[in-house]
Amino acid sequence: MALILPANKILHETLERVAREIPGLDKQSIRTHISIAKFSSDCTGSYEAHFARFGLSQGRFAVLMVLINAGGPMTPANLADAVSVKRATMTGLVDVLKKGGWVETRRNPDDGRSLVIQLTSKGIARIKDLMPDHLDRMSRSLASLTDQEQQDFITLMHKISARVATLSQ
Amino acid sequence: MALILPANKILHETLERVAREIPGLDKQSIRTHISIAKFSSDCTGSYEAHFARFGLSQGRFAVLMVLINAGGPMTPANLADAVSVKRATMTGLVDVLKKGGWVETRRNPDDGRSLVIQLTSKGIARIKDLMPDHLDRMSRSLASLTDQEQQDFITLMHKISARVATLSQ
DNA sequence: TGCCATTGGTTAGGCTCCTTACTATTTCAA
DNA sequence: TTGAAATAGTAAGGAGCCTAACCAATGGCA
Structure with a gap:
């Protein structure tokens, strides 16, 4: 059920601290990645738990x-x-x-x-x-977002995925 | 390296078709979830590949x-x-x-x-x-998003995570 | 003081997916 | 036509994480 991300708060602080020593570094991206890792883990866990029932x-x-x-x-x-x-x-x-x-x-x-x-x-x-x-679960889990927000969300995910793909060659 | 999501296109069409037979169903949420699953898988794979080098x-x-x-x-x-x-x-x-x-x-x-x-x-x-x-990799992988976009992205992820958490009790 | 529930860590076994190496069958080209 | 290369499926073993069951040490309470 993979709780890949951890210590959100602690990791966050640590990375920020380490980042501080590296000039010209983009701290926003660290925050974003920490959120992404947690989000991935949450969603994956939720899917798995749901499917396990069948x-x-x-x-x-x-x-x-x-x-x-x-x-x-x-x-x-x-x-x-x-x-x-x-x-x-x-x-x-x-x-x-x-x-x-x-x-x-x-x-x-x-x-x-x-x-x-x-x-x-x-x-x-x-x-x-x-x-x-x-x-129904899919739908309810996104009920707090408007269709437009979901659309924007998808766009952003695509953008990031594309970039990530090129980084790993 | 978990290629959890699949057949993006095919799954997409299939789910849409199945969904059509269930009245009152929210198709946007299906699209969004498919993107999320793929995104999770991409990011997780990228993290793992990166860390494996060390x-x-x-x-x-x-x-x-x-x-x-x-x-x-x-x-x-x-x-x-x-x-x-x-x-x-x-x-x-x-x-x-x-x-x-x-x-x-x-x-x-x-x-x-x-x-x-x-x-x-x-x-x-x-x-x-x-x-x-x-x-640096973290930073480059998000280089196509502005800080504001990243902030919005995080907000949306939090919203979804919170909802997903309640669905799984 | 002595007993027992609690807490710390490990072991064993399960699940999902992966890679590598193998056998069986088919295809293509000399 | 026949022998090499490609393709289908499987087996074995690995990595990451989980749960359950276990001893070992601790500490609160009768």
Whole structure:
């Protein structure tokens, strides 16, 4: 449940202090990053806790969404690409979903190397069951922001993500 | 490196479609949440990748910051509270930091149950060494936002975090 | 003073995701 | 046609964090 960020107050003060010794440094950015780290951790924790109630994780939920969207069977390789995880990880995700009765697999008749994965009717029923609650939580968690504020928020996140991406090459 | 969010586009469309069947539902919030999940994942990945270059992780880095801030030795229990991890987790964090030569431990003379943990001089030197780069990255990753935008961004994150906290009780 | 609840730290095992290294199958090109 | 390269999936092991169950030391209270 990853409480990645810490000691908000203390870290904040410390970083500010260290920063003071480095001339020309941008203190606002430190404050912002501390908030980002805490925010990430809060949101991730909340997603995970929520999904855990259905025996799901973010990764497994994403697989289900992709399958629903596809409207038919998919191979593990396609799923892995769609969900942005490695194939080895997908093996694990599918395995758990299978044990939970969400999906079923069979060999791909067109390619002896691969499988196809498909939602079970039970899986579809359960997804329909949990979606309203899920969507409602999403909505309520943002209820204190106007649509415009959300739009601005998204814009800012995109800006930062793009920048972060270039920093890590 | 947790690529928690997936299939941005696909998920987006799917959720929108599912949402369409649920009357009175707030679609903007879905868009926002998808962006948040991706953003969290991007930032977390970036932090981790950055720290990995020094043999650190977010958790271990946080421990170092707290120790610097304290200016003296601390017990594992205090560190755990300060960093918001469980004590069992702190055992592991300290263990790795010790092996890496960042900190040293000894028994607490005032309480036979506990230890005290302290930065080594080598640890302090290395921190001083890496901080400018670290802070510089923070700064550059936000360079496309004005101070005011960052301030607004923080405000919005706080608003959402507070709400999310109440949703998970 | 002696007992027991509390607190400190560790161990063991779980979960999610990752990387690396492997086998099986298919494809392409010499 | 056949042998090398690419691709599908899996297994093993690692990192980070968690919970639960444990001893060891402490300290309040009868």
